[in-house]
Amino acid sequence: MEAPSIWFLRANLLFFFFTTTSSSLFDSISQFQSISDGKTLVSSGGKFELGFFSPGTSKNRYLGIWYKKIPVKTVVWVANGCNPINDSSGLLSISSTGNLVLLGKNRSVVWSTTSVKQPQNPLLRLLDSGNLVLKDENDGNQESYLWQSFDYPCDTLLPYMKLGWNLRTGHKWSLSAWKNPDDPCPGNFTYGIELRPHKYSEGYIRQGNDKFYRTGPWNGLRFSGSPELRNNPLYDFHFVDDDNEVSYMYTLKNESLISRLALNQTTSTRERYVWIEADQTWEQYISVPRDYCDKYGLCGANGKCIIGQNPVCECLEGFKPRSQENWNTMDWSQGCKRDLPLSCQEKHRHGFIKYVGLKLPDTTNSWVDNSINLEKCRAKCLNNCSCMAYTNSDIRGKGNGCVLWFDDLVDIRLIPDGGQDLYIRMPAVQPERKTELGAYDKVKTAGITVAVMGAVVSGMLILGYCISRLRTTASKEKIMINEIVSQNNGGRKEDLDLPLFDISTMATATNKFSMENKLGEGGFGPVYRGMLKDGQEIAVKRLSERSGQGINEFKNELVILFAKLQHRNLVKLLGCCIHGEEKMLVYEYMPNxxxxxxxxxxxxxxxxxxxxxxxxxxxxxxxxxxxxxxxxxxxxxxxxxxxxxxxxxxxxxxxxxxxxxxxxxxxxxxxxxxxxxxxxxxxxxxxxxxxxxxxxxxxxxxxxxxxxxxxxxxxxxxxxxxxxxxxxxxxxxxxxxxxxxxxxxxxxxxxxxxxxxxxxxxxxxxxxxxxxxxxxxxxxxxxxxxxxxxxxxxxxxxxxxxxxxxxxxxxxxxxxxxxxxxxxxxxxxxxxx
Structure with a gap:
């Protein structure tokens, strides 16, 4: 009687085994099951899938995880990136020691995990977060894992994944880009949080050993050089710095959103994407480096980068180029040196210049104490001859904590909307700039204020009349523009809010349309370089009276202006000018x-x-x-x-x-x-x-x-x-x-x-x-x-x-x-x- 029962039991086990491995609807396997090439695991909510794939034009096979419901196969994790299987012999299973083992041809071990303890009842499960976890089913703690793929990121950071360090084990979480779209083996393009005891933590992208991009240090709210981490409707950002770990991760405010952060070796960028279901495409939310000033150390030591300025680099106040000749040729690599050296004997007479809106310098040579305030931080810097700058390490609330910089200040850029304060040490003969008025200044200012108020009232009456006349002229121009756009836009009429420039502004900006400012001429008419009062460089297309083609182009471009195009790869049309027979289009200026x-x-x-x-x-x-x-x-x-x-x-x-x-x-x-x-x-x-x-x-x-x-x-x-x-x-x-x-x-x-x-x-x-x-x-x-x-x-x-x-x-x-x-x-x- 016993033998038939055993046979029946074995038959049922075999049936369970084959039905499980031949299906892609299960999210887990036990020690008695495996996944072969052609079979997959799917997370319980159907978000992610684990299986074998071939990237790009390659015929090699890799074990990986990708989005299940997205038609564009987007792989987020690869097990055997540098050890491909060249046929369909791949098999993933749980070994007798409770570890994952990936076998290839002739049952050779291609990839495996190492667990610190052997489980009694091991189970491999793919979670809806995209995390592949190995756990002991007998362990009542649902979040206790023997091994997890989130501990071994590849080129993609998903929500709830960490970048940084586990201080208890010494394990590092970092990203490495694929060598190319056909080869998921990690290349030399990496991103991670670099660990330095008693220093200000920040993230670096490196090409090999060279620093390529720096996030700026974490200031309690965000990385100081990453304004895109400010409050937004999509993401929450988290940074932990304690005795157990130093880590950064992001979460989604709306869990139905699909988003990822990826390193791209081909374009040398770190990109954050959002899946747009309606368009069936990944939309780029942000990409870094964002611009020229994001290039690491572009302006050298003690220089700062200002995007939109020409040239983009300038020395900090109280500094001058180390090599003026090189600086004049836009080679800023040697950086800047002080106009006057610091004397340690006069350290208590030194002052500090306050800069605002900066990406803080590289923190390689820094020191942090989160327990003291800004006043004590200043005193600590002043007492140390080697201290070059200081600021709060945490800007939340009124600010707290102290960070000091020693030696040269490297990789500073201006970030007007989202940067941070920095106090830079100056010699005694260059005292720090006052932020408050003295008593005499206050009395003097009060007298000036009374005198000025009378002039302001009179001026406002005159200004009101002028504005009234200008509005009448502007209204006529807007009516004319509305008619042009309506004729060239299928007859649709809308209340357009178009930027208008007056003729005097255009004449002033282009030096009265001088030949020195002329850039060239096309079918539309001549094009002039100009500069507005706020310093913005512009290109002005002026319609030629002889141009039959130009009037049609002018109308077309007004329709485009009406469309309010906003894209980093389109020239921005800033507005137009219509004055009698004069018709002009105003663009952002492109120096190259x-x-x-x-x-x-x-x-x-x-x-x-x-x-x-x-x-x-x-x-x-x-x-x-x-x-x-x-x-x-x-x-x-x-x-x-x-x-x-x-x-x-x-x-x-x-x-x-x-x-x-x-x-x-x-x-x-x-x-x-x-x-x-x-x-x-x-x-x-x-x-x-x-x-x-x-x-x-x-x-x-x-x-x-x-x-x-x-x-x-x-x-x-x-x-x-x-x-x-x-x-x-x-x-x-x-x-x-x-x-x-x-x-x-x-x-x-x-x-x-x-x-x-x-x-x-x-x-x-x-x-x-x-x-x-x-x-x-x-x-x-x-x-x-x-x-x-x-x-x-x-x-x-x-x-x-x-x-x-x-x-x-x-x-x-x-x-x-x-x-x-x-x-x-x-x-x-x-x-x-």
């Missing part, structure tokens, strides 16, 4: 001018390394995606080309010149026109021959632009070895013949590039320039292709590919819409300068 001045110039092109070109490509793609999908109006640019990509101080690309743009309403994605405008070499075939424009015609132009950035060659006037083939045709030939890297700009060939990244860009560009619009990807797909988040399909023969009998133009060669009339078609021919 346009992209074509770099990529097509033999000398300038050498300044653009591959990583910069790739960032420019990615920036343009994000800007175009915004125009097509995320802006208030769907906008087709229709004239995307290198000369219409402007570069800011940090070489960030900005799409400009919306004079030829068209807006589409609702779900529209295309339109027709009898007036074809644009630039030869960038125009999609269906637009050039049939007047049909769409988001896909912009994609075509972007593909051409990508090839120009990669090759350094103009698409127009390109002839390879006198065979008449176009740049697109040449790129296609190189791909077909297995020689794609011959397309790379010659000035880059002797330098190191990410070849897989270059190849991905060439491949993507050929998909963008496909003959038929339906074969071209959308910009959302292009952005994911460039990020390596989707597989690339094989491109067909692209548009305008030269065959033996001439250009291959498919169905567009017999277009009925093409007209020779200058009223119907406006095409710019670009030739090498």
């Amino acid at each position: 001018k346009s992209l074509d001045s770099f990529i097509f110039d033999p000398k300038q092109s050498k300044q653009l390394e591959w990583w910069q070109r790739f960032q420019i490509i990615c920036g343009i793609s994000r800007g175009l995606l915004y125009l097509h999908h995320d802006s208030r109006l769907r906008i087709i640019h229709r004239d995307l080309k290198a000369s219409n990509i402007l570069l800011d101080k940090e070489m960030n690309p900005k799409i400009s010149d919306f004079g030829m743009a068209r807006t589409l309403l609702g779900d529209q994605t295309e339109g027709y026109t009898n007036r074809v405008v644009g630039t030869y070499g960038y125009m999609a075939p269906e637009y050039a021959y049939n007047g049909k424009f769409s988001i896909k015609s912009d994609v075509f132009s972007f593909g051409v632009l990508m090839l120009e950035i990669i090759s350094g060659k103009r698409s127009t006037g390109f002839h390879h070895q006198n065979d008449g083939v176009t740049l697109i045709g040449y790129a296609w030939t190189m791909m077909q013949e297995g020689r794609p890297f011959e397309l790379i700009d010659e000035c880059l060939r002797n330098s190191s590039q990410n070849l897989s990244e270059v190849l991905r860009c060439i491949h993507t560009s050929l998909l963008c320039v496909q003959q038929c619009p339906v074969d071209r990807p959308s910009m959302s797909s292009v952005v994911m292709m460039l990020a390596g988040e989707v597989a690339l399909v094989q491109p067909k023969s692209p548009a305008f590919f030269m065959e033996s009998n001439g250009y291959f133009e498919a169905d567009y060669s017999s277009s009925k819409h093409l007209s020779s009339s200058t009223n119907d078609i406006t095409i710019t021919i670009l030739e090498a300068r």
Whole structure:
């Protein structure tokens, strides 16, 4: 009787085993179960999934965790990142000692965990937080884990994950970016909280051993150099510094939100993303480094960086450049030194200059005491000849705690909205600046106040009359602008709140439109450099009286201004000026001018390394995606080309010149026109021959632009070895013949590039320039292709590919819409300068 019972029991166990491992609906396995390649675990709420995957174009297999319900496979954790399995033999199980073991071919151990104690009843479970935990089921404490994946982050920080140190065990929590989208093995791009006893804790991003970006120290509310950590509707931020741990983590105010923080080796950025369900895409919430001033130690020792200033670096008060010659060439690496040395014999006569709104200096040479106030902190600094600066370590409430800096002050930048106070030591002959008035000053000020009040009252009466007249003029201008926008915006009328500049402001800003301020001239008219009274640099487009094309462009750009576009990769249109026959558009000024001045110039092109070109490509793609999908109006640019990509101080690309743009309403994605405008070499075939424009015609132009950035060659006037083939045709030939890297700009060939990244860009560009619009990807797909988040399909023969009998133009060669009339078609021919 006993044998059949045992057989029945074993049969039931086997049935349970096979049904469990063949399903992806379970969130856990026990010691008698395993997960093979093709099987998965899914967290109880269906948020995360554990299984085997192959990243990018790789065929290697890795054990990882990704979001279950997001169509774009986004991996957040990898077990065997540096030890891939090259077939489908992978098997995850719990060993007899209660540890996780990942086996590969021939049952070789690929990866395993180490637990300090052996559990009686081990269980592996995937939680809805994305945490993979190994616990003892007999342990009544539900949050007592033998091992957890959250202790071993990869490139992604999820809510409730920690960065920092466990002081009891010495274990470090930090992020390491993948080497590339095809290889999850940690590269040299890392982010973590660095532990230094009795010093001010802060986070660093490093490239290898070199500091790349610094968060600034934690001041009780946030990292002092990270204004994005201020109160916001999405996140709460937590920092612990006690005897057990030093750690930082973030949580979500709304648990239904999906968000992650990731390191990107390719772009050298740390990015915080939010999943937008309606658009089925990851939206970037913040990316660091944010700007040029975020580059670690840019201004050297005792210098500070001020974004928007030219140049961005200046010495602290009481300091001067160590090398004025280098400083004048914008080489600030040697930093600044004191005008007058500090004398320790006179230390009690020293004073302090108070700075406000700063990212505090690097805390490598710092000391912290959280038990004393600011007054005692000042005294402690004054008594130590080596102390260079001090401030509160905790700014909550009225402030508390003390931090002292010794030696040079490094990596300071101005953060007007969210920075911190810093008191910097000065010699006795440079006393600290007074923040209160003396008794005599107060009496004197009272007398001045009485005299001034009378003048103010009279002035206000006069000012009121002037404002009344100005408002009347401004109202007329607004009515005129409303009419223009209404005519060019499908007849829709809205109460527009448009920024208006008066003619005198424009004249003053541009030095009366002097030739010295003239930047150039286009079909619209001349463009002038200017500066407003607040110091903001601007570019002013002035409509030429002779420009027939210009008035249409002016109207178009007003529609774009009405759309209130806000994106880091679009040039910001600040406003306009209408005064009689004068019509002007006012933009933010771009000091590095346009992209074509770099990529097509033999000398300038050498300044653009591959990583910069790739960032420019990615920036343009994000800007175009915004125009097509995320802006208030769907906008087709229709004239995307290198000369219409402007570069800011940090070489960030900005799409400009919306004079030829068209807006589409609702779900529209295309339109027709009898007036074809644009630039030869960038125009999609269906637009050039049939007047049909769409988001896909912009994609075509972007593909051409990508090839120009990669090759350094103009698409127009390109002839390879006198065979008449176009740049697109040449790129296609190189791909077909297995020689794609011959397309790379010659000035880059002797330098190191990410070849897989270059190849991905060439491949993507050929998909963008496909003959038929339906074969071209959308910009959302292009952005994911460039990020390596989707597989690339094989491109067909692209548009305008030269065959033996001439250009291959498919169905567009017999277009009925093409007209020779200058009223119907406006095409710019670009030739090498």
